[in-house]
Amino acid sequence: MSDSRPLHFTVIGAGAWGTAVAVHLARRGQRAMLVTRRPEHAVTMQLARENRDYLPGVKLPETLSVTSDLRAALLEAEVALIASPSHALREWCSRMQAELGGAGQLQLFISLVKGLELGTLLRPSEVMAQAFPGLNVATLTGPTNASEVAQGLPAAVVLAAARPGEFVDRVQAAMSGSTLRLYTSDDLAGAEYGASLKNIYAISAGFCDGLKLGDNSKASLITRALTEMVRVGETLGAKRETFYGLSGFGDLVATCHGAWSRNRQFGEQIGAGAAVADLLAGRKTVVEGYRTTQALHDLCLQRGITAPILGEVHAILYQGKKPMDALMSLMTRELKRETHSPFPRK
Ligand SMILES: NC(=O)C1=CN([C@@H]2O[C@H](COP(=O)(O)OP(=O)(O)OC[C@H]3O[C@@H](n4cnc5c(N)ncnc54)[C@H](O)[C@@H]3O)[C@@H](O)[C@H]2O)C=CC1
Ligand SMILES: O=C(CO)COP(=O)(O)O
Numbered sequence: 223m224s225d226s227r228p229l230h231f232t233v234i235g236a237g238a239w240g241t242a243v244a245v246h247l248a249r250r251g252q253r254a255m256l257v258t259r260r261p262e263h264a265v266t267m268q269l270a271r272e273n274r275d276y277l278p279g280v281k282l283p284e285t286l287s288v289t290s291d292l293r294a295a296l297l298e299a300e301v302a303l304i305a306s307p308s309h310a311l312r313e314w315c316s317r318m319q320a321e322l323g324g325a326g327q328l329q330l331f332i333s334l335v336k337g338l339e340l341g342t343l344l345r346p347s348e349v350m351a352q353a354f355p356g357l358n359v360a361t362l363t364g365p366t367n368a369s370e371v372a373q374g375l376p377a378a379v380v381l382a383a384a385r386p387g388e389f390v391d392r393v394q395a396a397m398s399g400s401t402l403r404l405y406t407s408d409d410l411a412g413a414e415y416g417a418s419l420k421n422i423y424a425i426s427a428g429f430c431d432g433l434k435l436g437d438n439s440k441a442s443l444i445t446r447a448l449t450e451m452v453r454v455g456e457t458l459g460a461k462r463e464t465f466y467g468l469s470g471f472g473d474l475v476a477t478c479h480g481a482w483s484r485n486r487q488f489g490e491q492i493g494a495g496a497a498v499a500d501l502l503a504g505r506k507t508v509v510e511g512y513r514t515t516q517a518l519h520d521l522c523l524q525r526g527i528t529a530p531i532l533g534e535v536h537a538i539l540y541q542g543k544k545p546m547d548a549l550m551s552l553m554t555r556e557l558k559r560e561t562h563s564p565f566p567r568k
Contacts, residue, residue: 228252229396230327232299234314236263236288237508238276238368239334240305245372248286250399255299261290276507280372293321301330301393303362304350307508308337311346315353325357329389332381333361336417337510338517343524345414347384358385361410362397363417364468365476367483371402378403380468382413405468412464415455419532420474421511422518423447425489426535427478429545432493443531444478449561450529454518457527485511492538493545515539530555 229252233244236258247254258264267273271282282288289295296302296318306314311333322328331354333346342349347359364379371377379402383390386408394404407413426447430440451474452465464470477483488509491501502512519536522529534551537543 225392226395229300229393230298231255231301231303232257232295233303233305233334234292234295234318235259235305235310235334236267236273236276237305237307238273239366240303241273241277241280241282242366242368242372243303243305243334243362244286245280245282246402247397248283249374250397252396254285255287255289255295257292257295258288258290264288264290277368277372280369292317296322296326296328298327300327301332302328303332303334304346305334308335308339308346308510309513311335311349312339312353315350319353325354328354328357330383330393331357331359332393333359333414334363335361335510336363336421337514338418338521340513340517343517343521345411345418347410347414351384358383358389359410360384360390361413361417361469362404363413363473365472367476367480369482374401376401376403378405378468378472380405380407380413382407382410382464382469384410407464407467407469409461409464411458412455412460413469415458415460416451416465416467416470417473418510418514419447419451419454419518420470420477421485421509422515422532422535423451423474424477424483424485425492425509425511425515425539426531428483428486428489428491429493429535429538429548431486432490432495433545433549435549440478444474447478447531448474450531454522454527454529454532457525458521484509488512498539511535512539 231247231252232255233240234257236256244254244256267288331350335346350359360383362381366377381404394406398404427440455465456462515536534548538548
């Protein structure tokens with residue numbers, strides 16, 4: 223019989239998503255701790271029992287502990303989940319390593335991050351595995367707007383682990399309930415590439431919204447984006463079917479359509495004429511697709527992967543190309559058969 227004792231979860235990073243996941247865990251009756259980066263943020267959250275900076279309007283369950291003391295939060299943790307922006311992940315991992323020495327009681331280290339590391343072009347779980355060699359790493363991903371999850375609205379996600387097995391199944395059971403349903407997967411690379419790529423295509427869906435191109439254009443774009451995701455992901459070693467699941471298609475649809483999506487909104491504002499630098503200056507919340515566009519563009523160049531939509535998003539964000547000109551470039555490409563093969567055929 224499987225062990226149904228509550229597990230000790232520590233969620234690192236108190237942005238919107240880390241907070242929502244910690245709230246969910248506490249509601250599920252698990253032992254949950256949430257770690258903030260700034261000590262004053264932990265104090266204000268404890269006093270207000272709310273994360274007013276990143277997830278306003280959601281009451282923190284009394285059983286959820288909030289602290290900035292990373293060492294104390296990790297000492298008894300069996301599962302650590304990390305919810306930082308991709309550019310801050312390595313720094314968090316180094317801090318964890320320094321505080322904990324080895325892996326301590328940890329049996330599973332789960333990324334909630336949806337982006338690649340610029341420069342190294344590593345997936346989040348690869349960065350985590352460098353810090354904690356031997357520790358089982360995973361990602362939890364899918365269509366999960368933080369606010370909806372925190373409100374208890376239903377969603378389904380995938381928990382993809384480097385080493386699936388009994389403990390991962392136990393975490394699946396511990397986190398699943400009437401509002402969140404977890405599926406497991408052994409395609410960690412696919413789940414992470416899907417989570418990263420969909421943010422880029424959500425920016426491009428935002429361009430359609432900003433340019434007021436209509437619903438047909440967005441549906442066409444999303445469909446071609448999925449084909450591109452499969453091609454990029456499969457060439458990078460992921461399983462094709464993963465991109466048709468929650469971490470790929472599921473999150474692509476949610477993020478391209480969600481009025482709440484920061485990536486989509488960012489694209490919408492650029493499509494409507496705003497300057498990229500102005501939108502990024504002084505931002506408090508993360509737009510993962512911005513850096514990840516650069517990282518995946520570099521990866522595609524390195525590996526010789528054809529990714530026209532990604533290429534146009536890159537040209538708009540990094541080379542000042544006008545969204546309407548990018549649209550024309552895509553519409554006037556050489557004509558071909560519709561194909562879902564990883565390698566485009568004429
Ligand atoms: N918000 C959402 O609905 C979801 C977000 N995610 C992913 O979760 C990750 C975290 O995103 P959110 O929780 O939304 O963040 P957020 O945008 O709500 O908050 C930003 C977070 O980044 C931290 N931060 C800012 N600058 C930093 C720095 N220089 N060093 C370290 N930390 C810094 C802040 O303390 C805060 O925790 C991202 O990869 C995102 O794609 C995944 C699923 C849903
Ligand atoms: O990943 C998300 C939903 O699944 C959140 O998307 P945004 O970062 O675009 O808001």
